[in-house]
Amino acid sequence: MAEKQMPDVSWKPIIMAPGPAEVSPETLAAVSMPPLPYFGRQWGRIYKETVELAKKPFGTRGDVILVPTPGSAALEMGIANLVPPKEKMLVIVNGYCGERIVEMGKHLQCEVITLEADYGEIVKPKELEEALKQYKDVKAVAVAHSDDSTGVRNPIKTYGKIIQENSNALFIVDATSSYGGMELSVDEWNIDYCVGHSGMAISGLAGITPIAISPEASRIIEERAWSPRAWFLDLKVWREYIDKMGVLGQPYPTEVPTHTILAFRSALKQAINEDLDKRYERHRLIAAAFRESVRAMGLDCVAPEEYASSTVTVIKLPEGMSRKLIQGVLEKFNILLGRGVGKLEGKSIRVGHMGITASIHYVVYTITALAHTLRKLGFEAEEGVALEAFYSAMGEG
Numbered sequence: 001m002a003e004k005q006m007p008d009v010s011w012k013p014i015i016m017a018p019g020p021a022e023v024s025p026e027t028l029a030a031v032s033m034p035p036l037p038y039f040g041r042q043w044g045r046i047y048k049e050t051v052e053l054a055k056k057p058f059g060t061r062g063d064v065i066l067v068p069t070p071g072s073a074a075l076e077m078g079i080a081n082l083v084p085p086k087e088k089m090l091v092i093v094n095g096y097c098g099e100r101i102v103e104m105g106k107h108l109q110c111e112v113i114t115l116e117a118d119y120g121e122i123v124k125p126k127e128l129e130e131a132l133k134q135y136k137d138v139k140a141v142a143v144a145h146s147d148d149s150t151g152v153r154n155p156i157k158t159y160g161k162i163i164q165e166n167s168n169a170l171f172i173v174d175a176t177s178s179y180g181g182m183e184l185s186v187d188e189w190n191i192d193y194c195v196g197h198s199g200m201a202i203s204g205l206a207g208i209t210p211i212a213i214s215p216e217a218s219r220i221i222e223e224r225a226w227s228p229r230a231w232f233l234d235l236k237v238w239r240e241y242i243d244k245m246g247v248l249g250q251p252y253p254t255e256v257p258t259h260t261i262l263a264f265r266s267a268l269k270q271a272i273n274e275d276l277d278k279r280y281e282r283h284r285l286i287a288a289a290f291r292e293s294v295r296a297m298g299l300d301c302v303a304p305e306e307y308a309s310s311t312v313t314v315i316k317l318p319e320g321m322s323r324k325l326i327q328g329v330l331e332k333f334n335i336l337l338g339r340g341v342g343k344l345e346g347k348s349i350r351v352g353h354m355g356i357t358a359s360i361h362y363v364v365y366t367i368t369a370l371a372h373t374l375r376k377l378g379f380e381a382e383e384g385v386a387l388e389a390f391y392s393a394m395g396e397g
Helices: 025-030 041-058 069-081 096-107 124-132 157-164 215-223 235-248 258-274 277-296 322-333 360-376 383-393
Strands: 065-067 088-093 113-117 140-144 170-174 193-194 209-213 312-316 348-352
Touching: 025 157, 025 258, 041 065, 041 209, 041 235, 041 258, 065 069, 069 096, 069 140, 069 209, 069 215, 069 235, 088 096, 088 193, 088 277, 096 113, 096 140, 113 124, 124 157, 140 157, 157 170, 170 215, 170 383, 209 215, 215 235, 235 383, 258 277, 277 312, 277 322, 277 383, 322 348, 322 360
Parallel strands: 088 113, 088 140, 140 170, 170 193
Antiparallel strands: 065 209, 193 209, 312 348
């Protein structure tokens, strides 16, 4: 009988997809120790320190909880706790991320109202204002900050102000691909529930999702007469454990992946030591320069420059080219790119420049790989011209 061949776990591509992100040696070292218990006073101190660090990229002094779930579950948790079944929520939809929020709301039996724009466009602030005046009983407004299906940065600061001035609705923000790589201010931007990510722009490991909760959202959760139909997703349950068990070092109603939290703590320290404002500017500059190189190769980006994300670029491609381009770049250069999703599936590729990959040596190698592979596919793309455009935009031309 032939021996079953095991997968090659040593295979390690360079990850230039929009998540997960590359991880620094310091963060990898943080997870190399023996397993730690997820309870006890010593662990409690580590957890508390990590929570305090996690507040800084959120721009909040309020409550932050580290939930051992993927970002989608943490986003669902927010809707489940803040929007009662049969009540209205308004979702801003201009990409696949917004479409997924709509699906979550419907699964949770909310009455979902959509405010839509084409992929690559934004919902104009005036449109949101008019919708809030029309639907005065909306319980929450939800939107993605950086939609990684389009590379669009939605103007959540402006949206937050409009919601504050025109509605009693809560503001739910999916910041999974912006947390740690783009400016974010939960407290100043009127955000009530915000979902970050431990394994994307912050460059930790996936598996822990930080969430920030405003005092108003906490009050509503505490005073509500209804409960989500899921014990694990009920933030009242989490609050009870934080209050009762936090002093004993287990502020959560479940086991948690301690090594992922250690990696997150390490990545947060590195981000904060860099200085968050400088980190955001690094991401912004690298992203803008990369988009210039894309245009120099004769291609275009989905997001207009005015609303382009600093962590994800989505490149338009002729029909049928994306799979061949992704495969060619992977086989020859060992670079992993992201495929298009939603309405852009088969028509685009997604490039992540987040965390440590928002740097010249990662992006230059990616530009070289793209130009070479595009030429092999019969597309005119000059590597030298693309690199010149990149370095010129970086101010090094």
